[in-house]
Amino acid sequence: MISFSAVSKRYPGGQDVLRGVSLTVNAGELVFITGHSGAGKSTLLKLIPAIERPSTGSVIVNGQNVSALRPAAIPFLRRNLGLVFQDQKLLYDRSVYENIMLPLSFSSLAPREAARRARAALDKVGLLGREKANPVQLSGGEQQRVAIARAVVNRPAILIADEPTANLDAEAAQRVLEIFVAFNQVGVTVLLATHDLGLVTRYGRRVLRLAAGHVVEDSAP
Amino acid sequence: MRSWLRQHRRALVAALGKLAAQKASGGVSALVIGVALSLPAGGYSLLEGLSSLAAGVALEPQISVYLKTGSTQSDADALAARLKSDARIGQVRFVPRTEALKELKATEGLADVIDALDHNPLPDAFVVRARDSSPETLAELAQELRRAPTVAHVQADAVWARRLASLARLGRLAVLLLAALLAFGLVAVTFNTIRLQILTQRDEIEVSKLIGATDTFIRRPFLYLGLLQGLAGGALALGIVWAGLSLLNGEVLTLAQTYGSSFRFDFLSQGDALAVMLFAGALGWLGASLSVSRYLLEVQPK
Ligand SMILES: Nc1ncnc2c1ncn2[C@@H]1O[C@H](COP(=O)(O)OP(=O)(O)O)[C@@H](O)[C@H]1O
Numbered sequence: 001m002i003s004f005s006a007v008s009k010r011y012p013g014g015q016d017v018l019r020g021v022s023l024t025v026n027a028g029e030l031v032f033i034t035g036h037s038g039a040g041k042s043t044l045l046k047l048i049p050a051i052e053r054p055s056t057g058s059v060i061v062n063g064q065n066v067s068a069l070r071p072a073a074i075p076f077l078r079r080n081l082g083l084v085f086q087d088q089k090l091l092y093d094r095s096v097y098e099n100i101m102l103p104l105s106f107s108s109l110a111p112r113e114a115a116r117r118a119r120a121a122l123d124k125v126g127l128l129g130r131e132k133a134n135p136v137q138l139s140g141g142e143q144q145r146v147a148i149a150r151a152v153v154n155r156p157a158i159l160i161a162d163e164p165t166a167n168l169d170a171e172a173a174q175r176v177l178e179i180f181v182a183f184n185q186v187g188v189t190v191l192l193a194t195h196d197l198g199l200v201t202r203y204g205r206r207v208l209r210l211a212a213g214h215v216v217e218d219s220a221p
Numbered sequence: 222m223r224s225w226l227r228q229h230r231r232a233l234v235a236a237l238g239k240l241a242a243q244k245a246s247g248g249v250s251a252l253v254i255g256v257a258l259s260l261p262a263g264g265y266s267l268l269e270g271l272s273s274l275a276a277g278v279a280l281e282p283q284i285s286v287y288l289k290t291g292s293t294q295s296d297a298d299a300l301a302a303r304l305k306s307d308a309r310i311g312q313v314r315f316v317p318r319t320e321a322l323k324e325l326k327a328t329e330g331l332a333d334v335i336d337a338l339d340h341n342p343l344p345d346a347f348v349v350r351a352r353d354s355s356p357e358t359l360a361e362l363a364q365e366l367r368r369a370p371t372v373a374h375v376q377a378d379a380v381w382a383r384r385l386a387s388l389a390r391l392g393r394l395a396v397l398l399l400a401a402l403l404a405f406g407l408v409a410v411t412f413n414t415i416r417l418q419i420l421t422q423r424d425e426i427e428v429s430k431l432i433g434a435t436d437t438f439i440r441r442p443f444l445y446l447g448l449l450q451g452l453a454g455g456a457l458a459l460g461i462v463w464a465g466l467s468l469l470n471g472e473v474l475t476l477a478q479t480y481g482s483s484f485r486f487d488f489l490s491q492g493d494a495l496a497v498m499l500f501a502g503a504l505g506w507l508g509a510s511l512s513v514s515r516y517l518l519e520v521q522p523k
């Protein structure tokens with residue numbers, strides 16, 4: 001479903017962040033990507049929706065070489081991916097509901113169907129009843145769940161989350177992780193980056209550890 | 222098709238919302254467009270009025286032909302025959318010098334002056350009406366008649382009308398140049414207003430792009446916003462021209478009445494008013510389009 005072959009990435013004027021990374025993620029897998037801060041987790045995840053392009057090597061998503069995609073085709077790639085960003089990128093001048101409707105506004109969904117999906121997404125993250133609130137009125141964990149609802153509202157087959165548990169207390173982090181596990185159980189492929197190895201080992205899932213630009217550990221359960 | 226319409230409706234609604242939200246800057250931009258465009262539009266209305274005045278004169282394709290003093294009756298008859306045989310001429314009226322003097326005497330205040338003369342200084346004359354009223358035909362005819370040996374002087378009223386017409390043409394060119402020059406300025410004004418609007422929404426644009434919005438989608442509400450600002454400016458320009466002409470016509474009417482004329486400046490025709498609106502709308506659209514394209518290029522990852 002997703003495969004990296006000999007991918008290197010160097011930012012302009014910087015060092016190589018990724019050095020010859022090769023990996024494959026199959027449909028239906030849940031993979032935790034760990035490594036210390038600055039190891040390249042975010043960079044690796046950004047290559048999948050073509051937010052960044054590899055310096056060398058290729059990234060294939062659903063049989064499509066996304067590293068060579070025309071700019072005009074990129075939006076359509078991203079609509080099929082659910083993205084949870086490290087800094088969430090919620091709109092704080094909008095209600096929770098409007099935040100979740102944002103990805104639906106680009107698609108040609110009928111308003112009634114769009115509203116139904118937004119409600120379903122809110123339900124899945126346990127925020128039904130908070131749709132009128134502004135994100136700033138929510139706790140950190142709730143905000144993170146809004147970001148997850150926005151990512152899944154288009155029902156993507158692949159969900160990519162960058163440090164969704166950062167800055168959350170243990171309980172809120174646990175709750176967020178369980179949402180991802182639940183999505184994975186209904187068949188969604190999930191890639192989740194976290195620097196907190198302790199948090200994820202107990203799930204007994206595949207863990208990829210990055211260090212110095214290499215995959216230094218790939219432990220299947 | 223339905224979803225395409227829905228997308229556009231959404232963009233239009235979003236643009237209207239933005240227009241309402243940005244009141245001040247959007248309003249100022251519409252005001253600038255309106256005031257600026259009222260100059261060429263108003264100038265155009267005035268010129269149209271003047272050319273219609275000129276055209277009204279040219280509608281009476283009259284040429285006065287004065288014979289040399291001392292011409293005989295047979296000279297007059299010969300010229301009359303020649304005039305009547307000319308296909309371009311519709312009507313010929315002979316004004317004998319005695320009759321011309323009588324007419325002049327009837328003019329108030331001149332009777333005493335004429336009585337003081339010991340002889341009639343006026344020549345025999347013909348008043349000729351051409352079939353075709355175009356200034357070119359009249360000028361050509363007048364030129365030919367001037368060459369006749371018995372003719373002293375030819376006066377074609379259409380000539381000053383023609384001068385006025387060519388002056389109006391020159392004025393129209395100036396108005397067009399002004400409009401073209403202002404167009405640049407107005408595109409720049411919209412470019413700036415839309416840019417400010419884009420910057421207040423840069424977070425939304427960034428997220429939207431990250432989660433799969435196309436550039437077309439992002440561009441659309443801003444294009445509508447530019448279009449609406451332009452149209453509002455165009456409507457304002459028409460309002461200013463209308464108010465200006467109404468004021469002017471109040472004065473013109475008194476002046477025209479003293480000349481026994483009912484002349485007044487007409488408001489722009491429906492077609493011209495529509496053209497002003499479309500022009501203003503197009504400028505707004507263009508300014509917005511350049512502004513969004515520029516922004517999207519700036520934020521595009523290298
Ligand atoms: N846009 C960028 N430009 C330059 N350097 C960057 C950029 N993004 C990340 N880096 C650098 O790349 C390295 C890896 O960053 P990142 O992928 O965010 O790591 P992680 O998510 O594991 O913390 C860091 O040294 C970071 O400073």
Ligand SMILES: [Mg+2]
Nearest residue numbers: 041042086163
């Ligand atoms: Mg990171």
